[in-house]
Amino acid sequence: MKEGATVKKLSVEEVARRRTLLFGVLAVIFGVFIFRNGVGFTKFSLDLLAVYFLVDGLGSFLLRFMLRRKSISYSHSIWLIFLSVSLSWLNRLTNLPVDLIVICLGAYQLGTALIYAITFWLYKANRVKGGWFYLLDALLNGGIGIASVLGPSSDGHFQFIILGTYLVLLGISNIRDGILFDKDQQGQELKRRFRISLPVIFAAFIPAKSLKRFNQFLQKGSSAGHSGPYRLVKKEEEARELEILVHTSDSNLFGAIGHVDICYQGTVISYGSYDPFSERLFGTIGDGVLFKVDKEPYIELCKKESHKTLFGYSLSLTEEESQAVEKRLAEIDQLLTPWDPPSRLQEDGQPTYAYKLKYDLGAELYKFTSSRFKSYFVLSTNCCLLADSIVGQAGTAVLDVRGVIAPGTYQDYLEYEFEAPNGLVHTRTVY
Numbered sequence: 001m002k003e004g005a006t007v008k009k010l011s012v013e014e015v016a017r018r019r020t021l022l023f024g025v026l027a028v029i030f031g032v033f034i035f036r037n038g039v040g041f042t043k044f045s046l047d048l049l050a051v052y053f054l055v056d057g058l059g060s061f062l063l064r065f066m067l068r069r070k071s072i073s074y075s076h077s078i079w080l081i082f083l084s085v086s087l088s089w090l091n092r093l094t095n096l097p098v099d100l101i102v103i104c105l106g107a108y109q110l111g112t113a114l115i116y117a118i119t120f121w122l123y124k125a126n127r128v129k130g131g132w133f134y135l136l137d138a139l140l141n142g143g144i145g146i147a148s149v150l151g152p153s154s155d156g157h158f159q160f161i162i163l164g165t166y167l168v169l170l171g172i173s174n175i176r177d178g179i180l181f182d183k184d185q186q187g188q189e190l191k192r193r194f195r196i197s198l199p200v201i202f203a204a205f206i207p208a209k210s211l212k213r214f215n216q217f218l219q220k221g222s223s224a225g226h227s228g229p230y231r232l233v234k235k236e237e238e239a240r241e242l243e244i245l246v247h248t249s250d251s252n253l254f255g256a257i258g259h260v261d262i263c264y265q266g267t268v269i270s271y272g273s274y275d276p277f278s279e280r281l282f283g284t285i286g287d288g289v290l291f292k293v294d295k296e297p298y299i300e301l302c303k304k305e306s307h308k309t310l311f312g313y314s315l316s317l318t319e320e321e322s323q324a325v326e327k328r329l330a331e332i333d334q335l336l337t338p339w340d341p342p343s344r345l346q347e348d349g350q351p352t353y354a355y356k357l358k359y360d361l362g363a364e365l366y367k368f369t370s371s372r373f374k375s376y377f378v379l380s381t382n383c384c385l386l387a388d389s390i391v392g393q394a395g396t397a398v399l400d401v402r403g404v405i406a407p408g409t410y411q412d413y414l415e416y417e418f419e420a421p422n423g424l425v426h427t428r429t430v431y
Helices: 012-066 074-093 096-125 131-150 152-179 185-193 206-219 253-257 295-305 319-333 353-361 383-394 407-419
Strands: 230-233 242-248 259-264 267-272 285-287 289-294 309-315 336-338 364-368 375-377 425-430
Touching: 012 074, 012 096, 012 152, 012 407, 074 096, 096 131, 096 152, 096 375, 131 152, 206 242, 206 253, 206 309, 206 407, 242 253, 242 383, 242 407, 259 383, 259 407, 267 295, 267 383, 289 295, 289 353, 295 309, 295 353, 309 407, 319 383, 353 364, 383 407, 407 425
Parallel strands: none
Antiparallel strands: 230 425, 242 259, 242 309, 259 267, 267 289, 285 375, 289 364, 309 425, 336 364
């Protein structure tokens, strides 16, 4: 490098673009290896993991023995070394580690099949068309899952073919996103028609991860003296008509997984199981309830009542897109009937959340007379599905309509759209 030469600093957008491309390339490479020889690649990966445990254990042992670092325990080092030797021995002499991975993949498919089966049952109970597709998916995933769990050695190769194919498609989706990262609106439309998302088991905790990063930002002291929401604007817009609110908290598992609302022209529209007396199957199913409430008092209630942090993503809408959103909202209104939450107290002696919404904030609450939203199910007909049925009028296609849906899937897409120079999201706010 010549003297006096300066190193060009990469922009945030360029870093995000390269990160997306790198992830896509790695996913394709790993997918091809797993597709061609899933067992061999898995054994090689487990050997690398054993080496990592061994190096970490020996390093910790030497630091404790030679430098007398009392913060490092001998037991921790010995455990890592033992784990390394055991994993390496099992991986070399048996097929047990690979079989366990295949069993885990099969168990994941069985869980997915159960979700599809429950959704099929709800569709039939509510007389909604399209339920037979869920039954077909349930039988297909259930059959593959059972075969993998009962015979991992014989059916493991097929599982690796499925996993490899998925990783290749995920990689292609991300490579395409990286190439179209800063393209014009035409390129953005192509990107939104086809998108492969992370597995729900990973995407589910994206809201909690975002909360952790934000808390780390606050702990650095850069927020001293600040009050009110934190807003980051990519580009100024005349009006922020549509905002997607992603809730999260660190109070419990469901709080970490999160919740999604939309806010249109200052009114929050939220869907969920807000009638606790209709809940069944451990609270995962209940009557679908939709409410409308003013944004500001609702956000304050969320922060006070549930100790939530809300991430808001404001979308740029054209006049045509605004009309499409309003048309969809009018269609949903035709499916609603007013609901008055009962004054009956819960087991803890407190009124229900729905009761507080109506009588403390003046919210309007409704139940569905028909449609797939008549029954709420936390893993399919949930807040994300209703939100996307509305926001999708603006051109998004973030969700697979028969997939397992989590707020993290939505937030991952919205973060990408905010980082992309020509993405739909122009402002990100943390409440």
